Amino acid sequence: MDSIDQPLSTFRPLTGTMEAWNAAYVRVEDYLRAHRIHNRLHQSRLIQAVLERAAQRHAENPVLDPTTLAAEAVEEMMDQWFADVLGIKDREHQRIAIDGRVAMLLCDGPQQWPYAFLDRSNIPADFATTMLASSIKAGPDMTVSSMVPRDIDLGTITEAAGETLERMEKWPLLRMVLLWALFLGALLGIFFVTR
Amino acid sequence: MKSPSPTLHQFISQKRLSRRRAWFYSTVLLLTSIATWFMADLLWRNDKINGIEWVLLVLFVILFAQIAVGFVTAMLGLYVINRGGDRQCITRTVDWDHEDVPLASTAIVMPVFNEDVSRVFEGLRVIYRSLQETKKNEHFDFFILSDSNKPNQWIQEEIAWVELCKQVNGFGRIFYRKRRHQINKKSGNVADFLRRWGKRYRYMLVLDADSIMTGEAIVKLVAMMEKNPQAGLIQTAPRLAYGESLYARMQQFANRLYSPIFLAGLNYWQQQDGNYWGHNAIIRVQPFIDHCALPDLPGTEPFGGRILSHDFVEAALMRKAGWQVWLAHDIEGTYEEGPPTLIDSAKRDRRWCQGNLQHAWLIAARGFRPANRFHLLMGVMAYVSCPLWLLFLVFSTIHVFNQVLSPVTGAVAFETYTRVFGHILEIPEAFILFIFTMLLLFLPKIISVVTVMQKSSDAAKFGGRGALVLSALMEIICSGLLAPVHMMFNSKFVLSILLGQGVSWVTQRRGAEDGTDWREAIITHGGQALFGLVWGVSSFILLPAFFWWLSPVLAGLVLSIPVSIILSKNSLGQRARKLGVFLTPEETQPPHELSRLTQNLVECYKHMRPIEVLRNDYGLLQAVLDPYVNAVHVAMLRQRRPSEESRDWFVTLRQRLLSEGPAQLTTKEKLALLLDAESMILLHEELWKQPSSALAEWWRLAIRQYNVLTLTPTTALYR
Numbered sequence: 001m002d003s004i005d006q007p008l009s010t011f012r013p014l015t016g017t018m019e020a021w022n023a024a025y026v027r028v029e030d031y032l033r034a035h036r037i038h039n040r041l042h043q044s045r046l047i048q049a050v051l052e053r054a055a056q057r058h059a060e061n062p063v064l065d066p067t068t069l070a071a072e073a074v075e076e077m078m079d080q081w082f083a084d085v086l087g088i089k090d091r092e093h094q095r096i097a098i099d100g101r102v103a104m105l106l107c108d109g110p111q112q113w114p115y116a117f118l119d120r121s122n123i124p125a126d127f128a129t130t131m132l133a134s135s136i137k138a139g140p141d142m143t144v145s146s147m148v149p150r151d152i153d154l155g156t157i158t159e160a161a162g163e164t165l166e167r168m169e170k171w172p173l174l175r176m177v178l179l180w181a182l183f184l185g186a187l188l189g190i191f192f193v194t195r
Numbered sequence: 196m197k198s199p200s201p202t203l204h205q206f207i208s209q210k211r212l213s214r215r216r217a218w219f220y221s222t223v224l225l226l227t228s229i230a231t232w233f234m235a236d237l238l239w240r241n242d243k244i245n246g247i248e249w250v251l252l253v254l255f256v257i258l259f260a261q262i263a264v265g266f267v268t269a270m271l272g273l274y275v276i277n278r279g280g281d282r283q284c285i286t287r288t289v290d291w292d293h294e295d296v297p298l299a300s301t302a303i304v305m306p307v308f309n310e311d312v313s314r315v316f317e318g319l320r321v322i323y324r325s326l327q328e329t330k331k332n333e334h335f336d337f338f339i340l341s342d343s344n345k346p347n348q349w350i351q352e353e354i355a356w357v358e359l360c361k362q363v364n365g366f367g368r369i370f371y372r373k374r375r376h377q378i379n380k381k382s383g384n385v386a387d388f389l390r391r392w393g394k395r396y397r398y399m400l401v402l403d404a405d406s407i408m409t410g411e412a413i414v415k416l417v418a419m420m421e422k423n424p425q426a427g428l429i430q431t432a433p434r435l436a437y438g439e440s441l442y443a444r445m446q447q448f449a450n451r452l453y454s455p456i457f458l459a460g461l462n463y464w465q466q467q468d469g470n471y472w473g474h475n476a477i478i479r480v481q482p483f484i485d486h487c488a489l490p491d492l493p494g495t496e497p498f499g500g501r502i503l504s505h506d507f508v509e510a511a512l513m514r515k516a517g518w519q520v521w522l523a524h525d526i527e528g529t530y531e532e533g534p535p536t537l538i539d540s541a542k543r544d545r546r547w548c549q550g551n552l553q554h555a556w557l558i559a560a561r562g563f564r565p566a567n568r569f570h571l572l573m574g575v576m577a578y579v580s581c582p583l584w585l586l587f588l589v590f591s592t593i594h595v596f597n598q599v600l601s602p603v604t605g606a607v608a609f610e611t612y613t614r615v616f617g618h619i620l621e622i623p624e625a626f627i628l629f630i631f632t633m634l635l636l637f638l639p640k641i642i643s644v645v646t647v648m649q650k651s652s653d654a655a656k657f658g659g660r661g662a663l664v665l666s667a668l669m670e671i672i673c674s675g676l677l678a679p680v681h682m683m684f685n686s687k688f689v690l691s692i693l694l695g696q697g698v699s700w701v702t703q704r705r706g707a708e709d710g711t712d713w714r715e716a717i718i719t720h721g722g723q724a725l726f727g728l729v730w731g732v733s734s735f736i737l738l739p740a741f742f743w744w745l746s747p748v749l750a751g752l753v754l755s756i757p758v759s760i761i762l763s764k765n766s767l768g769q770r771a772r773k774l775g776v777f778l779t780p781e782e783t784q785p786p787h788e789l790s791r792l793t794q795n796l797v798e799c800y801k802h803m804r805p806i807e808v809l810r811n812d813y814g815l816l817q818a819v820l821d822p823y824v825n826a827v828h829v830a831m832l833r834q835r836r837p838s839e840e841s842r843d844w845f846v847t848l849r850q851r852l853l854s855e856g857p858a859q860l861t862t863k864e865k866l867a868l869l870l871d872a873e874s875m876i877l878l879h880e881e882l883w884k885q886p887s888s889a890l891a892e893w894w895r896l897a898i899r900q901y902n903v904l905t906l907t908p909t910t911a912l913y914r
Contacts, residue, residue: 023887031883033902035822071884094876101826106361136357138831139370140336143394147386149490152512153561162493162556169494192246 011048013055015062024054024066028074035101036110037117046118050074081118085131106134207283212466219267219464226263226635231256233628238594247594254587261580262635264573265457269639272460276646281463285429285521288422289415296418298334299397301477303413306340306384308377309348310404313799315339316355318407321792323363325410332410334417336396337369340384342377346865349373350814350824357827373831375870381473382489382505393480403474406433409528409788416477419523427483427518428510430469430476432458433531436781436789440710441771442540442762446533448777449670452657453643458524467519468566473506475529479518483509486516492556497549497692504550507574508557511567528786536711536763537677538719541684548578548688581685588748592734595741625744640671656780666777676758679751683723710763713756720755727752809897812857815865816897818875819852825879832872845874853882856893 013021028047037043053076054069075097082100083089091099104110107130110117116127154162168175207215234255238248275281289296303322307315319337326332339356343349356371363369374387385401393399398420400413412431420426432454435447462469487509492499502508510520534540551574557563558571644667647653648660657663711719731749735742742749751758761767771777781789805813817824837845848868852860860868868874887895 030898065886067886068884098826098829101822102830105823136830139372142391145394147390147484147488149488151490155559155561158559165494
């Protein structure tokens with residue numbers, strides 16, 4: 001990984017427009033802020049290191065966008081750094097990033113050790129220990145049991161009513177006729193009662 | 196709580212219990228018979244019995260029996276309280292002063308569904324802390340069982356869970372599980388928990404999203420379970436708390452003041468044949484797994500299909516399997532919240548109505564205990580009685596109409612005198628029946644007030660004697676006005692369910708002050724008010740005397756719109772509180788846990804919300820943009836390998852989300868992305884890699900705004 005302690009004045013991208021590199025700068029700054037890296041000095045040093053790496057790649061292939069290259073550079077640096085801190089080099093990139101960020105969040109890394117993020121030369125021992133101890137578990141180990149619904153004996157009358165209902169649901173025409181019969185019956189009943 | 200007697204574990208003998216129940220049912224029968232006699236005499240005095248009179252009498256018997264059940268329960272409760280409590284009570288099986296019962300592994304489960312995340316997790320924090328203070332927390336694990344189906348809710352819950360665990364050092368003690376498929380609602384959610392982890396625990400304590408229980412209460416419940424190996428379920432009687440609006444405060448006042456005698460009476464006759472109300476209850480896990488998985492009912496929803504109100508049925512199944520179900524009505528430190536407005540209350544009733552009507556299938560089920568059948572019947576009647584009351588009043592109007600038009604009797608049909616032991620008194624006979632009914636309805640309330648007023652220290656908990664009487668009077672008037680509104684609501688619900696139709700609700704437009712707005716109130720209550728108006732005018736034209744009899748019902752209906760709006764106001768609730776109206780002991784002498792929750796929530800709600808443009812999809816924003824939230828979210832997802840077809844679909848969705856913004860995606864599409872771990876990882880990478888020109892304006896704004904205004908991401912918890 002590139003050193004993050006080079007003087008700021010040394011960075012000069014050889015290819016790409018100033019506008020594109022400014023956009024890349026802003027993107028890396030936003031990304032670091034999203035990681036809760038709010039320490040300005042540390043942020044600037046990191047941004048420069050990232051842009052240096054991106055600028056080298058851009059010189060090799062100027063068609064690529066500096067913002068994309070800078071984002072890739074910062075991801076790479078983070079992967080290497082997380083792999084070092086957590087000792088998980090053999091895993092695929094995406095899992096390293098996930099585990100690393102989860103560990104960072106759980107140990108409050110950016111708040112507790114504001115200068116440690118992406119610094120390979122000076123990893124505080126307590127930070128490394130806390131990072132290693134941080135893991136997330138949404139539930140305990142499963143001990144699967146079977147919970148199967150058992151039929152409730154509803155009784156003869158209710159069973160018969162249920163079967164009738166289910167049959168009526170299968171034959172919508174019959175249901176309609178019965179509902180109309182019920183409705184007309186009620187009307188007739190009211191008529192005879194009230195007249 | 197008093198120390199137990201030496202006959203602790205010898206619960207009531209069957210003979211004595213039968214005697215208690217005989218008293219209960221006989222008194223209900225006696226009171227109903229007296230009222231029926233009055234009613235029959237009133238209906239048949241002047242003429243031969245006709246069809247309408249028969250209908251009226253049958254309806255009256257059904258409805259009056261229900262009133263009598265409430266009255267007798269309360270009177271039994273009064274009897275029990277006056278005797279210094281019932282010795283046959285589950286809470287007395289442990290000597291709390293001298294006994295330290297060893298506890299067992301217990302899961303505290305809280306099923307949540309799109310609830311206020313701050314409220315859920317701050318509530319859990321309070322319970323967790325309270326349990327820590329008992330120094331017996333090593334026996335307890337917490338589970339948040341989420342069925343939330345809104346992207347924002349889901350992500351907020353995950354963030355809040357991580358934050359809570361970080362702050363209370365709860366990893367490995369507090370767990371979060373989000374269900375991929377929300378099958379069978381709450382009962383399915385709990386069943387899913389039991390299938391995965393049930394075997395690890397001897398007990399589970401089921402909470403609602405708005406439940407609060409003190410650590411002491413939880414420890415006591417486990418101790419009671421351990422002491423009573425035949426107990427399968429112990430239900431507590433949660434008190435309503437945190438009411439802000441006038442309506443909610445009135446409900447919690449009524450609940451706090453009147454419920455003790457009803458609960459004591461209920462326990463007196465039901466004993467080990469108690470009921471389950473779905474939350475704030477402890478359950479023995481293994482028998483619940485073995486016996487309480489619910490089958491579908493005959494037919495399809497709304498009347499059949501899956502059982503919606505699972506709790507009553509689960510209690511009945513537990514009893515059927517031989518396990519005891521107890522009501523620990525005298526245990527302190529168990530709370531829940533009530534609905535804030537009349538309309539919210541009606542929405543809840545709509546759900547409960549469908550669930551309770553389904554219980555009609557089960558009343559005659561083989562093997563259920565009579566007490567459980569009675570609970571199921573009462574559940575059905577709680578809703579069916581409303582259309583029956585409406586029918587009763589409508590038939591009464593028709594009856595009056597017939598009498599007025601009758602050439603024989605005319606308006607004379609209305610008696611202006613009555614006979615008592617041969618003496619003619621100048622009061623209408625209907626008035627006596629009216630007074631008798633009112634007595635049964637209001638005497639328990641009056642007794643509750645008098646009981647509390649006997650001790651000035653008890654009255655002080657309700658704001659003092661004056662405030663207590665004033666509050667009770669206001670509550671009686673308001674509940675009188677609300678009763679016909681509930682009648683109309685529930686009648687509509689019952690009818691719509693029987694016809695297999697849903698009920699639509701107006702979307703609320705909240706103004707500067709929370710509460711029901713005029714538009715919502717007019718659309719919701721307009722029909723009721725109009726019905727009351729037409730009914731009132733026609734009854735007045737028909738016979739003014741009848742109009743005055745009906746006036747309490749008519750007043751409730753005609754005034755439903757303003758009453759609903761006034762009761763929904765938080766400002767009026769606060770003013771009432773300042774004036775000392777509707778105070779409860781939980782407000783005047785708040786338990787530590789409730790004060791802590793209030794304080795925490797005030798802190799939570801102080802924080803800035805995301806800007807308007809980003810607010811609707813802020814959860815998705817965080818899950819894609821925030822490296823930590825994205826990592827936590829992906830870490831919690833089960834890794835699945837999607838098919839080639841769905842992979843292509845996800846590629847398209849991801850492209851659309853980044854280039855067009857989340858507003859162009861449906862909720863289903865957003866949820867699909869959130870459920871796919873690969874997509875979430877790639878979305879995060881692509882969002883940060885793509886130049887601004889390739890991103891939707893919404894994402895550009897999100898990147899610039901995120902974390903600028905607040906140091907920490909907007910979550911439910913900030914400390």
